[in-house]
Amino acid sequence: MEQPTPEQYQPRLTLWGHAWRTLVCLLLSALVWSTAVGEQWDHARWLFWVDLAGGLASYVLMFYRRRWPLAVALVISALTLVSGIAAGPATLVSISLATRQDLRKVVLVGVVGVLAAQGYADWQSTNSEPFWITFGFNVAATVGIMGWGMYIGSRRQMLWTLRARAERAEADQEMRVARARGNERARIAREMHDVLAHRISQISMHAGALGFREDLSAEQMRGSAAAIQERAHEALDDLRAVLGVLRDDRTGDVLQRPQPTYADLPELVDQARTSGMTVDFDDRLDAAGLPVPDVAGRTVYRIVQEGMTNAQKHAPGSRLTVELTGSPDTGIRVVLRNPIGFGPGTTPGSGLGLIGLTERADLHGGRLDYRQDGRTWVLRGWIPWAA
Known part of the structure; x- marks a missing residue:
């Protein structure tokens, strides 16, 4: 000094x-x-x-x-x-x-x-x-x-x-508080986007079908309306889960709902298929009998979820391919591919989801890459096993 x-x-x-x-x-x-x-x-x-x-x-x-x-x-x-x-x-x-x-x-x-x-x-x-x-x-x-x-x-x-x-x-101290507040806002925005964008995209897809399909029977319309209601309830449940996690970090209260992990990926794929998406899920991850760490599994889950959300937004009706490879020694690699859609998507996007995913991957020592390869959109991510 x-x-x-x-x-x-x-x-x-x-x-x-x-x-x-x-x-x-x-x-x-x-x-x-x-x-x-x-x-x-x-x-x-x-x-x-x-x-x-x-x-x-x-x-x-x-x-x-x-x-x-x-x-x-x-x-x-x-x-x-x-x-x-x-x-x-x-x-x-x-x-x-x-x-x-x-x-x-x-x-x-x-x-x-x-x-x-x-x-x-x-x-x-x-x-x-x-x-x-x-x-x-x-x-x-x-x-x-x-x-x-x-x-x-x-x-x-x-x-x-x-x-x-x-x-x-x-x-x-004031600078640290301001930085912490900014990081907290970014974290809240990232979590909100991760859990809500996927559900809302599904709701938008079902609602769009109701608007364009004039040949639907009364039973089919009731089924679509029920699907919209179910996705809305799931979105609310996810929102409560995020708020519960944020509240838990500050007060130490017990979480009301666990965060998604690698084991929840098959359920995520099934939900996407139920909502009308065509998803090819190829899981070739060699865990060598070890459980996938929660942090790494949650990050992979968010990458797949964001890839599905973007495919629903910008290429509705296209085939999405999800590939998982890796091992405890090499880390987890996830690759998502889908054809680029023609015309505007059904749901507007802000691009904040991919930015948030990149920050999340960097935070855990991984990396994320996304680009257009010809007429195919490719999203690649790598997360270390002990993220």
Whole structure:
């Protein structure tokens, strides 16, 4: 993660922030100047006015410490050579500079500050302390001030980093939620298409026959109407099953109806034949005595179901050939072929079923291919045994 700049992690100063910092500076200035103001007034009044002017200048410059941190810190630190009043602003700008954690600049300003403070102490004739005491005090005070400033800067940087990480984590979480919602919508759409398109195509075929066949007897019409009703009920049952599966994934409830597997393929073929389709089903899958895994079997079932649905939509009345081959070692191959119909189909298609099947096959490590081969539509799929 990139390191933040001082401009990023430094908080914006409010009116109260400026006020209490200025008040602390005034107290420090009063404390330092009080040790020299009397002597200045009595013996070197010009120094009194220089001290006052330098102090006022330092207070003005203090408010530009974030715009020009190094220049302001150097100038105010140098002013402490002739102005005790500048001690307050010098402390503040030194801390402000140290929060930027640039060690070279901190050392430079610290050295200037120590020398200037020592010079100001030597100016005072009332100062009877040995040189090493005042110098040691100035060094200790400067190190403490700079250390405190670097601690504040480090803490600000850490808080900014934690806040940035939290914001990034929240954004990532929102992205994951949005992606999960999109995947869930796609999954629902895929399941809805898989279970409903086949039934509705059968209903459409029976309803179309009622509309075009004028030679049907009353008994045949009743039979077709009963078939439509049966397929409608089956569609509703399939819809309930899908909703049950989706609900089960979220709540853990027991499914009301199992999902189709490889063992349900013969029943699917029989239903298609009952509805009037001509289906040649050639199952040469060599399972070697092993049960076909549910995920692989369900995916194969959906491929065959979609192939039947497309044949009913776009080539009603044509012969559909379904071939199953493979083994636990080579995976399951399914091939569906049907002649391309003439004219428009009986039911409009959106193409979403094949797209959804491709996604389903990819999800389980397989592949799906569909194309026109002359006047024949071919749908091929391969699913690994342990999908």
